[in-house]
Amino acid sequence: MKPIKLLLSLFIMSVFLTSCFVEDPHYIEEPQYTLEDVLSDYEIWYVNIHKKSGVKNLPFLSNAFTLSFVNGRLYANNNLVGFGTSGSDSGRQIGTYNTSTGSLQVNHFKEGAYVFEVTELGNGVIELYNKYDDVSYVLEGNSFANFDWDKIFYENIEYFLQEYDVWAKTSTSTEGEVNDFDYENFLSFTPDDITNFYSSQSEVGTNIANLDWSYKGSYSVADYTNEDYLKELTLYYSDGDSEVFELFIDTDQEIELYHINSGTTYYFEGLGFIQYKKKSSTVQKARKRTKVKRVQKVRTSKI
Structure with a gap:
């Protein structure tokens, strides 16, 4: 009789488990979000x-x-x-x-x-x-x-300016008053930090290696309120002078500098692309991307 009792017990248990399963037909295991x-x-x-x-x-x-x-x-x-x-x-x-x-x-x-x-x-x-x-x-x-690829350029514009050895002036607008910056044909923004620049009055077409960097100083970039695709660039020369521009990015190799005081627009082309990829390279060691704190300004109308 013991084997029969065991079989009967197994049968009753299986019916009980089946009924428990049927009682909750809507249960679905939630997928895990990893x-x-x-x-x-x-x-x-x-x-x-x-x-x-x-x-x-x-x-x-x-x-x-x-x-x-x-x-x-x-x-x-x-x-x-x-x-x-x-x-x-x-x-x-x-x-x-x-x-x-x-x-x-x-x-x-x-x-x-x-x-x-x-x-x-x-x-x-x-x-x-x-x-x-x-x-x-x-x-x-x-x-x-x-x-928004363009917005990333403007948010990190100091680093964009560093990605060419030199920015060479390609043309100047006919509008605007004569000013000292008319004679500056090359700019360089060094990758050792986000504050130093060099300027040259060497003739247009001069080889990069032969440029005479007669002027140097520091620079700053300011944000315009409610203007995501425009910055203000100020060059502070070591002799105490300064020049203020509205900075536009035309392409990833061309920029415009609108000289606010004279109303002149200068067009520059990037020469000597620097690729920042190898930790072992000299350039990569010098490049250090850190937080940038900018002054917020309200844009005034063009002259």
């Missing part, structure tokens, strides 16, 4: 250096304007020139990443391994926090189709 889902939700992430927190700098993040996370491969754009011309530019691969532990583990090809805690701040914005160096970076997610 860190990989968060990172891959956007095709390109803008590294907003102006929202960085912490004293230390992680070079691969501080030097990058954008990052993209694609199937375990990490891509970055370290230059603005050529940026976005294809409409879908993730940049070059700089390493690999893994999210299986719930944190972001990055293995940079040259700088080694980093671990980040990732926090969603909302509206496609995340924060990467590195506990070891006590530093955090804010990334803003975008699709290639909706990414």
